[in-house]
Amino acid sequence: xxxxxxxxxxxxxxxxxxxxxxxxxxxxxxxxxxxxxxxxxxxxxxxxxxxxxxxxxxxxxxxxxxxxxxxxxxxxxxxxxxxxxxxxxxxxxxxxxxxxxxxxxxxxxxxxxxxxxxxxxxxxxxxxxxxxxxxxxxxxxxxxxxxxxxxxxxxxxxxxxxxxxxxxxxxxxxxxxxxxxxxxxxxxxxxxxxxxxxxxxxxxxxxxxxxxxxxxxxxxxxxxxxxxxxxxxxxxxxxxxxxxxxxxxxxxxxxxxxxxxxxxxxxxxxxxxxxxxxxxxxxxxxxxxxxxxxxxxxxxxxxxxxxxxxxxxxxxxxxxxxxxxxxxxxxxxxxxxxxxxxxxxxxxxxxxxxxxxxxxxxxxxxxxxxxxxxxxxxxxxxxxxxxxxxxxxxxxxxxxxxxxxxxxxxxxxxxxxxxxxxxxxxxxxxxxxxxxxxxxxxxxxxxxxxxxxxxxxxxxxxxxxxxxxxxxxxxxxxxxxxxxxxxxxxxxxxxxxxxxxxxxxxxxxxxxxxxxxxxxxxxxxxxxxxxxxxxxxxxxxxxxxxxxxxxxxxxxxxxxxxxxxxxxxxxxxxxxxxxxxxxxx
Ligand code: G6P
Numbered sequence: 073x074x075x076x077x078x079x080x081x082x083x084x085x086x087x088x089x090x091x092x093x094x095x096x097x098x099x100x101x102x103x104x105x106x107x108x109x110x111x112x113x114x115x116x117x118x119x120x121x122x123x124x125x126x127x128x129x130x131x132x133x134x135x136x137x138x139x140x141x142x143x144x145x146x147x148x149x150x151x152x153x154x155x156x157x158x159x160x161x162x163x164x165x166x167x168x169x170x171x172x173x174x175x176x177x178x179x180x181x182x183x184x185x186x187x188x189x190x191x192x193x194x195x196x197x198x199x200x201x202x203x204x205x206x207x208x209x210x211x212x213x214x215x216x217x218x219x220x221x222x223x224x225x226x227x228x229x230x231x232x233x234x235x236x237x238x239x240x241x242x243x244x245x246x247x248x249x250x251x252x253x254x255x256x257x258x259x260x261x262x263x264x265x266x267x268x269x270x271x272x273x274x275x276x277x278x279x280x281x282x283x284x285x286x287x288x289x290x291x292x293x294x295x296x297x298x299x300x301x302x303x304x305x306x307x308x309x310x311x312x313x314x315x316x317x318x319x320x321x322x323x324x325x326x327x328x329x330x331x332x333x334x335x336x337x338x339x340x341x342x343x344x345x346x347x348x349x350x351x352x353x354x355x356x357x358x359x360x361x362x363x364x365x366x367x368x369x370x371x372x373x374x375x376x377x378x379x380x381x382x383x384x385x386x387x388x389x390x391x392x393x394x395x396x397x398x399x400x401x402x403x404x405x406x407x408x409x410x411x412x413x414x415x416x417x418x419x420x421x422x423x424x425x426x427x428x429x430x431x432x433x434x435x436x437x438x439x440x441x442x443x444x445x446x447x448x449x450x451x452x453x454x455x456x457x458x459x460x461x462x463x464x465x466x467x468x469x470x471x472x473x474x475x476x477x478x479x480x481x482x483x484x485x486x487x488x489x490x491x492x493x494x495x496x497x498x499x500x501x502x503x504x505x506x507x508x509x510x511x512x513x514x515x516x517x518x519x520x521x522x523x524x525x526x527x528x529x530x531x532x533x534x535x536x537x538x539x540x541x542x543x544x545x546x547x548x549x550x551x552x553x554x555x556x557x558x559x560x561x562x563x564x565x566x567x568x569x570x571x572x573x574x575x576x577x578x579x580x581x582x583x584x585x586x587x588x589x590x591x592x593x594x595x596x597x598x599x600x601x602x603x604x605x606x607x608x609x610x611x612x613x614x615x616x617x618x619x620x621x622x623x624x625x626x627x628x629x630x631x632x633x634x635x636x637x638x639x640x641x642x643x644x645x646x647x648x649x650x651x652x653x654x655x656x657x
Contacts, residue, residue, distance in 0.1 A: 074158075074172035075099035076248065077265045078141040078231040078239055080284050081256020085109075085140035086132065092258075092265035093123045093144050095312055098320075098457050098645070098652040099172075099261060100146025103157035106132070107168035108140035109237050114168050118157040122646070139237045143170035146651040149178070150193030159233075160197040162204035163188055167213070169203075169232045171196040172261055173246040173655065176226035199224070203232060213238055214283050221281060222293055227414065227655065231259050239284040242293070243276050246655050247412045249438065250274040250282060252302055257284045262436075262653075263305055264312035264455045271307075274300045275438035303438065311454040321458035321544070321637075321644040325630045328463050329498040331453035332623075335467040336490055338474065340483055342449055346405075346431055347478035350375055353403035353429070355382040359391055359419045360407035361654065363461035363539060367407055367433075367468035369532035370622050374476040389657075391419035400427040408432070409456055409464035410653040411439025418657065420444055433471050435464050449475075458645050459652045460544050462630045465536065466497075466623045473619045493620040500614065500627040506635070509628055512598065512610055513635035519570055522547055523561065523590075525554040526574035527583055533574045533600075533622050537629035544644040545636035554579075554586040567594035572629075573608075575601040576621045600625050 075096025079088045085108050093104055104126045105118035117131035123144055126132055143158035150156040159168040175181070178195035181202065188201045199220055206216025213234040221230060227245030241248055241259040251258030251266040251273055258266035259282070263273060276282060279293040280300070292298045317323035350356055356375060358368035368385035376383035386394055388406075398404065404423040408416050411434040420430050420441065432445035435453055442448045451467035470490055477486025499505065516522065522541065526534035531553050538551035552561055554573070565571065571590045575583035580601070587607040591597045599608035602616040612628045614621070637644040 074146050075144040075261045075265065076141070076170045076172050076229055076231055076259065077261070078170070078233070078241065078259040079256070080139045080237065080239055081253060082138055083256065085137050086135040088269065089140050089142035090123070090127050090132070091268065092260060093126070093142050095264040095457070096261055097123050097144050098459050100144050100651045101646050102145045102147045102152040103154070104142065104144040105157040105159050106135065106140060106142040107159040107233060108135050108137035109233065109235060110137050112235075113165050114161070114233065114235050116159055116161065116168060118154050120152060120154055120157065139233070139239070141168060141170045141231050141233045141239070148174055149195045155192045156194050158196060160192060160194065160200050162200040164204060166207070166235045167200045167203050167232060169196060169200045169230060171199060171228055171230045173228035174226045175224050175228065177224070181223060199230060199232065214240060218281055218293070229261060237285070240281065241276070241284065242281045244278045245414070245417070245440070247440065247653070248276050250276060250288070252288070257288055259284065263307065264457065267305070267307060267312055271305045272302050273305055273438070274302055275443070276300065277443070305437075307454050312457060319458065319634070319645045321460055321462060321634050324456055324458050324463045325627065325634065326501045328466050328501055328627065329494055331463045331467055332470055332490070332494050332497060334452040334454070335470045336487055337452065338449065338471070342447065343471075343474050343478045343483055345447070346449060346475050349403050349429060349431060350379050350475065350479060354401035355384070356403045356405065357394065357398065357423075358383065358385045358405045358407065359388050359416060361388040361413050361415050363465045363536060364407040364409060364468060366532050366536040366539065367465055367472060369535065370469055370529055371405070371407075371472040373529055373532070374472055374619060375479065378476050378479045386419075388413065388415035388419045391415070391422060395422045395426065398423055398426040398428045402426070402428040404428045404430045406430060406432050406441055406445065407434075407468055408441050409435045409451070409461055411436045411441035412653050412655050414655050414657050417441060417444065433468055435467070459647055459650050460540055460633065460644065465626065469623045473623070476619060489617070490620060493617045493624060496615050496617065496624050497627060500624060501631070505628065506631050509612070509631045510635050513632055513639050515596070515610070516547070516570055517636055517639045519547055521564070522549040522570045522572065523565075524549060524551045524572045524574070525557060525583070525586060527554045527579045529619075529622050530574035530576055530579065530583070530625065533625045533629070534572070536626055537572060537574070540629055540633040541636060543647050543650060544633050545640055545642060546648070547636065554583045557586055558589065562590065562593065565590050565593040565595045569595045570598065571595040572598040572600060574625055575599070577602065577616050600628065
């Protein structure tokens with residue numbers, strides 16, 4: 073996690089860096105800091121708390137300069153303090169460093185740096201001290217930085233800044249992308265950090281080491297000089313802005329009508345290729361973390377039913393347990409919004425070691441997952457900034473549905489079905505629906521526990537609904553397969569216990585009978601599905617759309633989660649303790 077932004081050019085760096093940090097804040101918001109090359113030394117300002125605390129600090133308003141680095145932190149090593157905030161400095165103040173990742177051998181490195189005083193508890197601080205040590209031995213800044221980076225074990229994205237304005241940027245495992253403007257350069261954890269200034273980007277590979285000075289020079293620490301192409305991104309700058317919405321989460325929920333149309337703009341041959349790979353594989357494993365994993369539950373049900381074969385869905389962090397079952401006849405489909413989730417990447421590497429074919433469903437082009445897969449299907453939903461995933465989830469589901477149709481040789485029909493489901497998405501994200509759901513949020517806002525239930529595809533929705541409500545409102549929500557209720561959890565149902573029931577034409581009879589069972593024990597039953605039933609105290613109508621049901625049914629739950637967060641005074645865009653990209657294991 074953590075977000076990095078660096079700038080070298082003619083603009084006022086503090087402003088560029090602060091704008092960048094605001095767009096990276098989803099990656100962590102424990103503390104932030106900035107270092108700008110001044111005359112004669114580097115000036116550093118840090119603040120605990122959200123990026124606004126840094127922007128509003130007295131020190132920040134006095135900063136001037138055209139080159140600098142900045143960081144927003146999600147604490148790993150060391151508590152949330154000003155001392156632990158990045159940038160970290162060499163003891164002579166000549167070098168400042170920002171870092172995202174984990175330096176696994178930092179204790180050994182630190183032990184060999186006894187003559188230096190460390191001011192923080194972070195692993196990062198060894199880097200400026202190592203560079204300083206190298207420079208004291210007579211190396212140039214760039215050579216000392218190269219040697220320092222080569223000694224780091226673990227995952228990192230690092231930018232080091234020298235007081236003469238030279239910067240180096242290096243990565244292994246953690247994301248880092250360069251932006252190339254007119255006479256100016258950017259380095260950042262994610263493209264939205266500099267997208268308002270340039271759309272020309274260079275994706276760095278693992279072990280790449282870039283020197284940004286009068287120009288840009290890139291080498292690879294393992295293979296030597298390399299050429300990296302400059303690509304032009306298609307996202308427009310506005311897609312990373314909140315616009316008229318109060319929060320990114322609401323904006324991203326509301327734009328699903330449009331994002332789904334971009335998801336549908338797929339090269340049909342890529343969908344058909346995935347369907348063929350699913351068909352030809354002996355077994356298929358879908359792997360992902362968090363919300364993306366819930367899309368995999370739907371994918372598993374769809375593919376196994378249609379392709380009539382063993383399809384598993386596995387959480388990335390548990391992949392190790394099934395790795396021995398993977399071989400060259402396995403297709404591993406890795407699903408991720410960011411393409412940078414450490415556990416998912418690790419699963420992919422295990423799969424590749426076992427010679428499995430790895431295909432990705434991913435949102436961020438150029439991400440590590442994209443580059444490490446045989447090929448990728450892009451969700452194309454633009455930058456997702458809200459920590460709780462919304463539009464990326466429905467886009468992942470849409471790709472699962474298209475692939476399912478392609479498996480039956482009916483891709484065109486799949487596109488038509490999805491396209492018509494988009495009209496329902498429009499209604500479900502309308503202001504009137506949001507207001508209607510506010511009433512339900514008012515009823516639920518003081519509850520301590522909520523249960524969500526469903527079967528088959530609707531179970532995936534129950535899981536994702538539970539996660540959404542939990543992560544932004546902090547209400548405890550437990551998702552269950554509807555039939556499992558009576559094997560324990562029904563003991564918790566008493567007068568007024570909220571129970572949200574998802575159902576579709578495929579399982580209406582059984583699921584509604586479960587709704588009656590909890591209702592009979594006093595539950596406050598919320599029904600989500602195509603038609604009203606007397607078991608419901610509150611009904612959310614979602615039209616029946618077969619395979620598209622999960623896409624439509626989750627939308628009112630995203631809205632409900634958002635309303636609950638707001639009514640409970642929580643920030644839905646920055647839920648406590650969470651970060652959008654979990655780049656540590
Ligand atoms: C974090 C985020 C979730 C996301 C998960 C997987 O936990 O808070 O919203 O679903 O990571 O992220 P990915 O980028 O791999 O989809």
